[in-house]
Amino acid sequence: MSMTRQDVLSILGRVDDATIAEIIASGASLEELREAWAWAFADEALMSEGRPLPGTRMANLIDLIQPDEEGDLADPAQGNPGGSH
Structure with a gap:
């Protein structure tokens, strides 16, 4: 089953329609998106667990969700303005 807009928002919070x-x-x-989020914002914890580095699809998701220079997504450590996890 493919993800919905609401699924994406439930993981990432506020994000632009193009990224969604x-x-x-x-x-x-949805599980891959959750894992990509974890790699994007808590990679040290995953490496400490001995998790293998993300594959190609995961890396593409990470590129999509990581904040760019202008800070499109809020750092979850600073609070999530768009939803809950």
Whole structure:
């Protein structure tokens, strides 16, 4: 089953429509998006657990969700303005 807009928002909070569309079009699962979020914002914890580095699809998701220079997504450590996890 593919992700919905609401699924993406439930993980990422407030994010632009183009990013949501790209994430949905990637064919990733909700679990993959959750893991990509963890890699993007808590990679040290995952490495400490001995988790293997993300594969290609995961890396593409991470690129989509990581904040760019202008800070499109809020750092979850600073609070999530768009939803809950």
